[in-house]
Amino acid sequence: MVSPHVQDELRIFFTSLALGACMRETLAEWRPVVDEAIADLVPREIDTEYLESFFGEPTYAYDPDGLQRALSDPLWDLLDRGGKRWRAVLFLVFVEGFGEDPMAYLPYACIPEILHNGTIIVDDVEDGATKRRGEPALHHIYGRDVALNAGNALYFLPLKILTEDPGNLPAEQRLAAYEMLMDELNRTHLGQGMDICWHNEREVRITPAEYLEMCACKTGCLGRIVARLAAIITDQPERVERAAATYAELTAVAFQIGDDILDVENSLGRAGEFGKEFGNDVREGKKTLLVIHAIEESPPETATRLQEILEAETNTDDELAEALSIIEDAGSIEYAREHALELAADARAAVDELALDAETTDRLYTFTEFVVDRDV
């Protein structure tokens, strides 16, 4: 299934990753390999033969033209816009770390990757997003109905890989994988549910622990799927699966906090710069860890002012700048950064607990550093 050429690329990738080469470029080089595997699952051109082999014989007759437009066109439009495919890559790093040949499990690497792209499409509909990766959000191109159905189809399509069973897994491993996926996908929706509800509330009433839980569920669970799937299909003991999941969850939460910090840091001092968006999180009224901290730590009238700006339907640039200053003055950037670094340290500790070979350990360290220290 995987050509020797692709195998070479994969080897080069792993070598360069171990050497700590620039992660961003390396991931970019590796994208075509993952995309080739995804194209085995959802081809760019859908025909009856594919539909019958992947989804089973129809009772009457499929309409491949309709399904081209309902499924393949939106997915490949999104994939071709970019994305680093890091969920697939991290999965393969784990598989190799667990002593198995990643080539043998390449199709499984598509599971978290396709799920992730499904959530992107659905999230954009939920948020009423206008743009995605620099182009119009999918529902603006294909219509809300087609985009949403495609996004939801991508929640179930990759799970069929376990039934297809390219790795010849014993029944108990396939069952464990399904149970794990149901566990994590349920919690993903809890995380998204909390985030959305808070977004729709005016008041900031949540605690740092609830915010971190939202991140752990919404962003962390997809990371946990990556780690646990690799552990399950390579038949690791439970404590390994658990430590790998903890690593992935902590890294994902650190990533989310890093995102929140970047939004504030990149915005400070930018007010009035022509054509630059700034203070997006404040504009959207997002209850980030920084905002929760700033409201807890500021003098009452300052906290009330920040709350007012967050609650307002629209804000002037001056108001955004004021909110950003309140956050900065409360020491919330340092607080959040310390928290992210602690999470990263805990993630490294979880890797140490795994006691994998030095190369894999180094890759996993590098990966956490990459997501926490990135500047864009």
Add this chain to the structure above:
Amino acid sequence: MVSPHVQDELRIFFTSLALGACMRETLAEWRPVVDEAIADLVPREIDTEYLESFFGEPTYAYDPDGLQRALSDPLWDLLDRGGKRWRAVLFLVFVEGFGEDPMAYLPYACIPEILHNGTIIVDDVEDGATKRRGEPALHHIYGRDVALNAGNALYFLPLKILTEDPGNLPAEQRLAAYEMLMDELNRTHLGQGMDICWHNEREVRITPAEYLEMCACKTGCLGRIVARLAAIITDQPERVERAAATYAELTAVAFQIGDDILDVENSLGRAGEFGKEFGNDVREGKKTLLVIHAIEESPPETATRLQEILEAETNTDDELAEALSIIEDAGSIEYAREHALELAADARAAVDELALDAETTDRLYTFTEFVVDRDV
């Protein structure tokens, strides 16, 4: 888990079903039993204890208030509006027909029922529906983001029942159930994808076979889940699972065609009746089996005229009446009715193949008649 009182109600229900009592009222009586089982899965009042026991320990802390509004409120709002819960009831009929005590498997009856309610919420967002069961569609009350996330959460929440394993099923049965669900839920999204794409196309280019496939996927697969789940958890041989699935699929397709016929029949002669909506399917440009047949069978200029009316953004009442007459004159109502009756006969043949006890056979016959012969 199930109170003696509820067990009595269930017995009464089954008896009255066997006696061919009015299905509609019987289903209504039985609704509280299913709703009690659903409330065990998603309580009306969400607290930390429920969240921790159903979704697992949080890493930090859940926000039960947020999840009340994100999950439980929208679901129970929808359930309390009505719905016949026939998917749950049909599941229990099959379980008893397969020689097992339906009480022992009541929680599993919630799987197709909750999935169905999830698809309703998502479909309404996709279609931009304004009403659902006489009240505003959920996204008009809770916002598109909350409604959509709740709908999607309901795709995964019931699948966790298999992991909870209230029936103490062996691993191979749980795996078979998961694989079946992935199979059918993938095809559900193919059906919805075809339907949506055709809806967005101006031309009627599809064949009756493609239309029937869309029904078999979109409506039939949820019926197949009902039948196959009952067969799997009671450990039936494959041929039984297949015949039961065929019965449920055929009944669901017959139901869909019955729907299409009713829309035309109830509309004929109603043009100009004050306050009555009529010709809804034509108004929406739906490519039903009747429309496909009428376009195939009418003289070319009449077919073109029907196509024009379907394609138009808006229609006058006279145009709707004209389209309905073209459909009637082409003999499309009789064509569709014959087709629905054939499907119902095939469904009965599938029941005969199952060779179940006379009582269950009669219930399954009655059920098919009920969905095909209904007048509203």
